[in-house]
Amino acid sequence: MAAVRRFRRLRRRQLPRPRVFYERDDPLNRLEDDELFERFRFRRGSILFIEEQVRESIKSPTRRSCAILPMVQVLICLRFLATGAFQLLVADTLRVSRPTTFRCIRRVCSAIIRNLIHLxxxxxxxxxxxxxxxxxxxxxxxxxxxxxxxxxxxxxxxxxxxxxxxxxxxxxxxxxxxxxxxxxxxxxxxxxxxxxxxxxxxxxxxxxxxxxxxxxxxxxxxxxxxxxxxxxxxxxxxxxxxxxxxxxxxxxxxxxxxxxxxxxxxxxxxxxxxxxxxxxxxxxxxxxxxxxxxxxxxxxxxxxxxxxxxxxxxxxxxxxxxxxxxxxxxxxxxxxxxxxxxxxxxx
Incomplete structure (x- = not known):
């Protein structure tokens, strides 16, 4: 039985996995200020300010492979810090993959420290x-x-x-x-x-x-x-x-x-x-x-x-x-x- 499970595991690794690009949510345009604060602990003006401060540090040089926009990365990071939820839950909320969520959180936190440590x-x-x-x-x-x-x-x-x-x-x-x-x-x-x-x-x-x-x-x-x-x-x-x-x-x-x-x-x-x-x-x-x-x-x-x-x-x-x-x-x-x-x- 163990050999069968091992074979299936190796088989799954060999099969190509189709790439899926989800239609991403846009909370800034969908939610009111108070609703944004409940979910991200900042209102619209402050979120835009944070994104402006870290944009150059986190943006992708190209749009290849549907690169995550800086604003979406900031929202992913703020959602994680505000809720303390599992990264998989944050990923499902904003319709990105779990590895992408992990990279966005680390990238944005490092950019915040690098650009705003003077606070x-x-x-x-x-x-x-x-x-x-x-x-x-x-x-x-x-x-x-x-x-x-x-x-x-x-x-x-x-x-x-x-x-x-x-x-x-x-x-x-x-x-x-x-x-x-x-x-x-x-x-x-x-x-x-x-x-x-x-x-x-x-x-x-x-x-x-x-x-x-x-x-x-x-x-x-x-x-x-x-x-x-x-x-x-x-x-x-x-x-x-x-x-x-x-x-x-x-x-x-x-x-x-x-x-x-x-x-x-x-x-x-x-x-x-x-x-x-x-x-x-x-x-x-x-x-x-x-x-x-x-x-x-x-x-x-x-x-x-x-x-x-x-x-x-x-x-x-x-x-x-x-x-x-x-x-x-x-x-x-x-x-x-x-x-x-x-x-x-x-x-």
């Missing part, structure tokens, strides 16, 4: 002043340039170093560090660390930490107790002993919650990040980076979920909560700076 930028100069003022209006915390935290994004089981990617919940994931501003824009991204790596180690190794150490940025970041207390990175008092330390913790927590809300908004918009990425870690990093760039683009163009305000207090899956065993790495300078801020601004 992820840490504030400096006048932008830094506006960010500080925006954070100050939330809960009165001074000189804040961003809120930092890590979120776990599930991935498929890797072929190499599998144990490194198992997080504390026992699933394979990437630990993705992000920093946000008061408008939920992501200003820094570090997405290539395995899920077992602690937040504080990612921060120690990232380039932004070196920039703060070298005095390039004049401001503060806010983190949870999983981060070390440094002169430029404020964490809460673990055991507040007086009123101004309690006020300090309250203000810090009310401000720092923006990064957790940013994770909720990002994963709500791009379901791929919520349900998990069925690909290798290297490819998952590309998808995550593309989603963050598109998230910032949507905020910059005012193309956001109508119900964003409704889930700013989103109680998401808990993967972003602070670790139970607090990181007690502190420095004398960091403690002194924290005490000065608590006494001067919250007494």
């Amino acid at each position: 992820i930028k840490f504030p400096v100069g006048e932008d830094a002043k506006r960010v500080m003022e925006g954070f100050r209006k939330i809960a009165g915390f001074p000189k804040v340039l961003g809120c930092v935290d890590g979120t776990q994004i599930k991935i498929a089981t890797p072929n190499k170093n599998e144990n490194d990617f198992v997080n504390r919940k026992g699933v394979h994931a990437l630990n993705v560090q992000m920093i946000c501003d008061p408008k939920f824009r992501i200003t820094s991204l570090c997405a290539n660390w395995p899920g077992s790596v602690h937040d504080s180690r990612i921060w120690r190794q990232c380039e932004l930490n070196n920039q703060f150490q070298n005095g390039i940025h004049n401001g503060l970041l806010l983190g949870d107790s999983g981060y070390p207390c440094l002169t430029y990175l404020m964490t809460p008092f673990l055991n507040p002993t007086n009123r101004h330390e309690e006020n300090f913790n309250t203000s810090l927590c009310r401000t720092r919650v923006l990064i957790e809300q940013t994770f909720g908004i990002l994963k709500r918009r791009f379901a791929l990040l919520h349900y998990g990425i069925r690909s290798s870690p290297q490819q998952a990093v590309i998808y995550i980076t593309a989603c963050v760039i598109l998230h910032n683009l949507g905020i910059g163009r005012g193309d956001v979920l109508v119900t964003d305000v409704d889930f700013l207090d989103l109680d998401y899956d808990g993967s972003d909560e602070a670790v139970a065993s607090y990181n007690r790495i502190i420095t004398l300078d960091g403690v002194k700076k924290r005490n000065e801020i608590a006494t001067k601004f919250f007494s």
Whole structure:
């Protein structure tokens, strides 16, 4: 019986398969703006803008073999990122083959990173002043340039170093560090660390930490107790002993919650990040980076979920909560700076 199945399998490979060219759908002309947003997480104007930015990088030099138009490639990619569906389902929806869908998604994501990476930028100069003022209006915390935290994004089981990617919940994931501003824009991204790596180690190794150490940025970041207390990175008092330390913790927590809300908004918009990425870690990093760039683009163009305000207090899956065993790495300078801020601004 096995020999018969093997013969049939070889026979199918030898027989020529007819090429079928489907009549492709045109959602831009068929759907209204709100319907487009439900399916692709962007409205018509933003989709046209994205296509314009990546067109030269993804278009075919000829129309030979019914080459996929850049707009169709962009729609395939956005549909995949927005739903997190199997690529075969995305292929059937837009009437292309599964291999074509796979190539389009990779090609468009790479083009988005190549052409729009400037949308992820840490504030400096006048932008830094506006960010500080925006954070100050939330809960009165001074000189804040961003809120930092890590979120776990599930991935498929890797072929190499599998144990490194198992997080504390026992699933394979990437630990993705992000920093946000008061408008939920992501200003820094570090997405290539395995899920077992602690937040504080990612921060120690990232380039932004070196920039703060070298005095390039004049401001503060806010983190949870999983981060070390440094002169430029404020964490809460673990055991507040007086009123101004309690006020300090309250203000810090009310401000720092923006990064957790940013994770909720990002994963709500791009379901791929919520349900998990069925690909290798290297490819998952590309998808995550593309989603963050598109998230910032949507905020910059005012193309956001109508119900964003409704889930700013989103109680998401808990993967972003602070670790139970607090990181007690502190420095004398960091403690002194924290005490000065608590006494001067919250007494």
